[in-house]
Amino acid sequence: MNDRSHLDLETPDKTYLDSNELVINMGPQHPATHGVLRVILKLDGEKVLGTECVIGYLHRGVEKIAENRTYTMFNPYVDRMDYCAAVSNGLGYCEAVEKLMNVEAPPRAQYIRVILTELQRIASHQLWLGTHALDIGAMTPLFYTFRDREEILKIFEKYCGARLTTHAFRIGGCQYETYAGFEKDVKNFLTFFAPKIDEYEVLLTTNRIWLERTKNVGVISGPDCIALGVTGPVLRASGVKWDVRKAQPYANYKDFDFEIPVGTNGDTYDRYLVRMMEMRQSMRIVEQAVNGIPEGPIMGKVPKVIKPPVGEIYHSIEAPKGELGYFIVSDGSTQPYRLRVRPPSFVNLQALDVMVRGLLVADVVAVIGTIDIVLGEVDR
């Protein structure tokens, strides 16, 4: 990462007004870098010759904090990584610790988890769609997606009192029983949201400018994705059918009937389509889950003080942005000896350079948007 030789950043010591290459800083304060990403762009006119991402502007040392907190105390911290998909983060962490302790959440808790996580996936994709479209210049989808995301956040708020950093789950299950009318709210949302996806698609899917701006932009092949460790919708848009929910089912995803949308070209448009289809699939899962939610306890048999046995565990889930993994080393105490997060945004961001070489400046923002990064997760 620190090897800048491929960029040859030192060359233009003359002013930029001669025909030399131009090195410009995109970010950390820039409207389209989704937070505080800094991209050093080396340009020839508007053509991108190379990029380098500089990250760490939002580094909070989450992994180090984990070593100084008990397992329970650390639970809210994971919400602050990918703050656009806090529920998914919490699910991954809780399941990892449960796996380490060899306990399992009761079925009802599993169902609640699946419902909330899939709603969170929809919310995260909505946020992605709005900001991505805004990057490409379409202002309006942002407001439509935020209007509809609000309905999901309302459900979260009613369930656990928080909208963004929800801390919805606990190790061993869920702390809160569903509120009266939860199922009705979720079902209402499903009927409310189905036509809204069509509304987004009317604005974008067949829009000529949208097609021109996204087709064959930021192409990455399946093998390249695998080599770089890229996961999630980016990987699937390149034609690799890999979804942790199907490949290594966690929670109770094996009970549900859903499909994994896959793209063919691996360009920005395919990634757009894959995410749009994923939203529809998430709705399918939520519908099945809310109809089949069983009665029963919501908390498994977990001791008051969580002391996992000595050992280590890697557990990953399919977060909205890709494979979110937690690697926990336990020394038998109440605090993790080491906790490592594998954030999808961080790994996917590596693909930026591969995707944007030879494209134009305008495509850089399109590709940053299409990777769907959240800097809180990249920097942790």
Add this chain to the structure above:
Amino acid sequence: MPNFIMSYLDSKDAMTPGGAGSQFWALMYVLIIFAGVSVAVICMNWIERKVLAHFQVRLGPMRVGPHGLLQPIADALKLMLKEDIIPAEADQFVFWVAPLIGLLAAFTVYTVIPFGPSQAVSDMNIGILFMLGVSSLGVLGIVVAGWASNSHYPLIGALRSSAQMVSYEVAMGLAVVSAILMTSMNVSGTGTLSMIGIVQAQQQQGIWFLFKFFPLGLIAFAIFAIAMVAEVNRAPFDLAEAESELTAGFHTEYSGLRWSLFMLAEYASMIAVSSIAVTLWLGGWMRPFPNLLHAPAWDFIFSLFPGLTFGGLAAIALIGTARMPAHSFFKIQRIGLAVFAALLGFLALLLLVIAVAGRSADGSVAARLNEGIGYVYWFLFKVAVFMYLFIWYRATWPRYRFDQLMKVGWKVLLPISLGVLILTAVVGVIVS
């Protein structure tokens, strides 16, 4: 003085102040237009924010004044009070002069815009040429601003702007030429470049050039309508100030009043290019269907429109007053909106009175006033439609990429406009 004013109003043959050699009236017109355009820009600012907001399921400005009506004034005040930064590395003089170039170009165009047969500063015999030339100068302000900022993003924005102009001006010019060709289909058989002449040609031929040689006029108009959006750097061709790519493009380093001059120039040139389109294809100051519905009764009905428009606006404001929440917080806002409604209503009444008083075309002052108001109203009405379209485009479409824009300009619009031009010439020769 009254005699002087009356002498102008009473002159039987309609002439522009420039044409009549009346320097006083030319100056008055310039002042009226300068003030009018500035006010229109301020109104446009509010309307754009409001309309865009309603496209995007939000309310827009609501706090400063009733329904945010005073927001543009608050903005203008804020911009004037803001610190005016000139970057240390910038070329001070050029940085200072760049917004003025843009502003000057945008406002100079208005000297030849015909709001009516005599409601223009001057009737230049090369009016359309002058207009295209001067309005293209606006891009010089942008390029110079980007250059003088001595910064990367503005430079890229400026380069984009110049490339954009190069790829669109040609198609735009050819579309204009095909409209000018149509003016030579007059009885006299001579074409004209005068803006007033172009509208009069449409009047004589009894058809808007939009529908002339259907669909040739329509295609030429469509090309112009696309190119003019690119000309004024509006979405989806707002590459030069692409916010998500270049932070703010060419005016990244500008702040305060200097920045607001760019905004003023942008909106002024939006109105200017819309005026060109209206003049060339939409019959300029002519009311709709002058040849189909030409009975004096229809004249009277159409002359009621200005008053009815203001009456409608007053009614909307009144409804807004009635729908204000009952809370005491909104008391002042309600009074303000009611006063605003009353003002609009008064204007509406005035216009209706003039329309009724001047219904007989007997050359009286009222009749001439009525006629003049009708011209200006229909011209501005058509321009307003374009302004609405500008907002609509912005709400709907993503932004084109630099190279795609050039591709569209050179590979799509240019061949089509050339083809339309040739076909127009051929059809014109065959018909005449």
